[in-house]
Amino acid sequence: MKVQLFVTCLGENLLPHMLQKMVGILERIGVTCEFPENQTCCGQPFFNSGFQKKGREMALRWMKAFSGTEGHIVAPSGSCLMFVKHRYPLMFPEGTAEHQEAVRIAGRVCEFSQFLVKVLKVTDLGASFPHRVACHSPCHLTRGLGVRDEQRILLNAVRGLDLVPLNEEETCCGFGGIFSVAYPEVSMAMMEAKLRNIAASTAEYVVVSEPGCLINIRGGLQKMNSNVQALHLIELLAMGGAA
Amino acid sequence: MTGKTARIDFRANTRNVPPAMVAATQKSARTALAKRADVVREFGEEQWQLLRKAGHDLRMHALTHLDEYLALLEEKVTAAGGQVHWARNAEEANRIVLDIASRHGVRNVVKVKSMVTEEIELNHALEGRGIRVYETDLGEFIVQLAGQRPSHITAPALHMTKEEIADLFREKLKVKTEPDPRQLTEIARKLLREEFLGADMGISGGNFLVAETGTLILVTNEGNGRMCTSLPPVHVAIVGIEKILPDWDSAAVMLKLLARSVSGSKITAYNTFITGVREGGPREFHLVLLDNGRTRILRDETARETLACIRCGACMNICPVYNHVGGHAYGAVYPGPIGSILTPQLLGTQAAGGLTFASTLCGACSEICPVMIPITEILLHLRRRCMEGDELESSSAPAGIRAAARALQYVMGSPALYRLAGRLGRTLLAPLRHGDWIHRMPAPLDRWTLSRPFPAPQGDFLGWWRTRTKNTGHGGTSHE
Numbered sequence: 001m002k003v004q005l006f007v008t009c010l011g012e013n014l015l016p017h018m019l020q021k022m023v024g025i026l027e028r029i030g031v032t033c034e035f036p037e038n039q040t041c042c043g044q045p046f047f048n049s050g051f052q053k054k055g056r057e058m059a060l061r062w063m064k065a066f067s068g069t070e071g072h073i074v075a076p077s078g079s080c081l082m083f084v085k086h087r088y089p090l091m092f093p094e095g096t097a098e099h100q101e102a103v104r105i106a107g108r109v110c111e112f113s114q115f116l117v118k119v120l121k122v123t124d125l126g127a128s129f130p131h132r133v134a135c136h137s138p139c140h141l142t143r144g145l146g147v148r149d150e151q152r153i154l155l156n157a158v159r160g161l162d163l164v165p166l167n168e169e170e171t172c173c174g175f176g177g178i179f180s181v182a183y184p185e186v187s188m189a190m191m192e193a194k195l196r197n198i199a200a201s202t203a204e205y206v207v208v209s210e211p212g213c214l215i216n217i218r219g220g221l222q223k224m225n226s227n228v229q230a231l232h233l234i235e236l237l238a239m240g241g242a243a
Numbered sequence: 244m245t246g247k248t249a250r251i252d253f254r255a256n257t258r259n260v261p262p263a264m265v266a267a268t269q270k271s272a273r274t275a276l277a278k279r280a281d282v283v284r285e286f287g288e289e290q291w292q293l294l295r296k297a298g299h300d301l302r303m304h305a306l307t308h309l310d311e312y313l314a315l316l317e318e319k320v321t322a323a324g325g326q327v328h329w330a331r332n333a334e335e336a337n338r339i340v341l342d343i344a345s346r347h348g349v350r351n352v353v354k355v356k357s358m359v360t361e362e363i364e365l366n367h368a369l370e371g372r373g374i375r376v377y378e379t380d381l382g383e384f385i386v387q388l389a390g391q392r393p394s395h396i397t398a399p400a401l402h403m404t405k406e407e408i409a410d411l412f413r414e415k416l417k418v419k420t421e422p423d424p425r426q427l428t429e430i431a432r433k434l435l436r437e438e439f440l441g442a443d444m445g446i447s448g449g450n451f452l453v454a455e456t457g458t459l460i461l462v463t464n465e466g467n468g469r470m471c472t473s474l475p476p477v478h479v480a481i482v483g484i485e486k487i488l489p490d491w492d493s494a495a496v497m498l499k500l501l502a503r504s505v506s507g508s509k510i511t512a513y514n515t516f517i518t519g520v521r522e523g524g525p526r527e528f529h530l531v532l533l534d535n536g537r538t539r540i541l542r543d544e545t546a547r548e549t550l551a552c553i554r555c556g557a558c559m560n561i562c563p564v565y566n567h568v569g570g571h572a573y574g575a576v577y578p579g580p581i582g583s584i585l586t587p588q589l590l591g592t593q594a595a596g597g598l599t600f601a602s603t604l605c606g607a608c609s610e611i612c613p614v615m616i617p618i619t620e621i622l623l624h625l626r627r628r629c630m631e632g633d634e635l636e637s638s639s640a641p642a643g644i645r646a647a648a649r650a651l652q653y654v655m656g657s658p659a660l661y662r663l664a665g666r667l668g669r670t671l672l673a674p675l676r677h678g679d680w681i682h683r684m685p686a687p688l689d690r691w692t693l694s695r696p697f698p699a700p701q702g703d704f705l706g707w708w709r710t711r712t713k714n715t716g717h718g719g720t721s722h723e
Contacts, residue, residue: 007704009655011704012665012704012705013665013668013700014698014700014701015698016701016702016703016704016707017701017702019704020702020704020707023708035705035708037658037705038658039658040655040656040657040658040661041655041661046648046651046652047623048604048623048626049626049630049648050599050623050626050627050628050629050630050631050640051627051630051631051648051652052623052627052631053631054648054649054652057652057656058652058655058656061656065658139603139604139605139606139607140606143605143606143607143610144606170607171563171605171607172563172603172605172607174563174603175603176602176603176604176605177603177604178600179600179601179602179603179604180690180691180694181687181688181690181691182254182597182600182601182690183253183254183257183564183600183601184690184691184693184694185254185257185258185693185694186257186564186567186568186601187603187694188693188694188695189265189567189568190563190564190567190603191694191695193563193567215697215698216695218698219680219695219696219697219698220694220695222680222695222696223695223696
């Protein structure tokens with residue numbers, strides 16, 4: 001099977017090692033990865049900040065980068081995919097070529113854990129990680145895309161992993177894109193509440209499978225010199241396994 | 244909201260929020276949510292979703308046929324001996340109430356908790372004429388005594404602890420009391436009992452208006468609503484025109500949704516139905532129907548669902564932002580997610596546009612709303628109004644922000660410039676690095692590092708990808 005990698009801005013610029021691990025995992029289970037090099041930003045930061053016209057222009061460019069390719073478009077982010085899947089078709093009037101293309105593209109996108117569990121039916125990657133792990137539920141992944149079980153199914157198959165409950169796991173971590181710089185104090189208060197719940201869970205690691213939330217929570221843990229480490233699901237699945 | 248258009252500075256308002264207030268807010272919100280979850284579970288999740296859909300559709304039907312139902316309502320209220328008044332804005336509504344008051348020589352007013360009277364600052368107008376106003380809902384009584392504004396639409400004093408309330412009672416009412424809710428309630432009850440009996444006029448808002456019979460529905464938990472609307476000789480109800488329902492079948496749906504969403508009750512303690520003038524009740528019943536910007540919202544197809552709101556407060560209870568800042572930070576009558584979409588529409592984005600950004604777009608509000616208002620969608624719509632401007636308002640964004648967005652799009656829109664910016668970023672930020680982290684980023688990301696360090700940009704995914712594709716023949720690179 002062939003997939004197109006949608007690496008996202010935050011992924012490409014801040015989490016390139018996580019992307020390399022994503023490629024490693026996918027290839028190990030026999031998936032051919034392609035990387036459309038003309039992809040940049042999907043347009044969400046513009047659109048969500050109120051610059052809808054700019055968001056639409058970015059969407060057109062993004063669609064152009066992927067339109068000649070085939071297979072699922074897989075990304076390590078629920079937020080960027082939610083934008084492509086749910087927003088793109090709403091951006092263009094029905095009956096236009098752009099709308100048709102947006103609907104077609106929306107049908108191809110798939111978040112990483114969703115792609116493994118729902119498309120490939122792969123739940124065990126042979127990883128081993130003998131630690132206590134909590135799992136945060138990123139808002140756009142869970143509420144936006146409806147990906148609620150996939151993360152846990154994959155984590156439960158990891159050897160030695162002890163999945164501990166996280167209080168208020170579906171409560172926002174305070175990232176919110178533009179929100180984090182518009183209202184940094186409130187963003188921090190929300191992030192700290194998340195960190196308190198993580199600490200109370202007694203987990204050694206917390207899985208945060210959304211680049212924005214990951215840099216938020218990871219930065220917060222760093223700031224308070226916590227021993228807990230935040231990992232993208234991909235980073236965890238690549239550890240101790242054959243990848 | 245009479246003519247006050249000073250800019251609401253949400254960021255300034257959220258600094259120095261007392262921790263005790265945040266704790267009290269979170270405790271009350273959590274309790275309400277837990278009770279709500281229980282009754283929804285009992286009702287059946289699937290049934291509940293059907294009820295929400297029905298509630299949404301009923302509200303939208305009423306809103307898109309507002310002219311017909313309001314005309315029917317006026318006819319029915321008048322036929323039942325009531326008097327209907329139309330108010331285009333806060334000034335007109337207040338003038339109508341003051342005229343009625345002066346005709347009856349009113350000195351003392353008792354009030355049922357009402358957000359719409361907060362919106363038009365009716366108490367201020369009455370007090371300006373030397374009329375004493377008593378809020379009779381316990382929470383509202385407390386915030387009135389404290390000289391504050393409600394911090395939540397159904398639980399006005401939710402931000403206060405029992406200790407603070409006891410201090411307030413001792414100071415303002417000169418009573419001896421322990422911080423005991425029972426004792427505090429008893430004190431308020433005794434005091435208010437006198438006022439109910441001596442009042443010349445009762446003022447209420449309204450939860451719903453039923454067009455087919457011309458009935459005002461009031462939903463309260465303390466019984467004060469019934470006292471205010473039955474003991475004084477005159478009852479004036481001020482209600483937003485959007486509160487209308489076609490008939491009693493719709494009212495049954497809405498009452499089910501409302502009680503469960505507000506407090507996790509199957510039914511609220513007191514459901515009062517008032518149709519015109521009835522025997523043994525007030526001699527006069529006046530219904531003031533208020534527009535105050537509502538028809539303007541109605542004209543906006545994307546945002547009009549804002550008016551479907553039944554003021555249950557569930558969106559506040561679930562909102563992680565509200566839970567960390569409390570209701571007063573929103574700087575207006577309606578706080579929380581619903582306030583973030585309603586206030587900018589009532590006051591304009593110039594004054595209140597900042598509230599549309601007071602959300603992480605986490606979607607919890609839209610998910611819990613009993614009438615399925617797409618709050619995050621409306622936030623995005625209003626953010627656009629702030630930045631780009633739309634049919635209703637021109638852009639209120641500073642030129643600097645618009646220029647920055649243009650520049651950013653220029654770079655992000657070109658793969659070559661985008662990759663160049665990535666390389667430049669890695670080089671230019673290198674001196675700021677401490678290991679994997681940057682503790683102080685240049686503006687505007689200094690706002691990020693105010694709260695947590697920024698991960699130092701590293702690695703080069705594209706470079707890695709190209710090298711490895713060349714060396715191993717793995718994968719493929721799709722070019723256009």
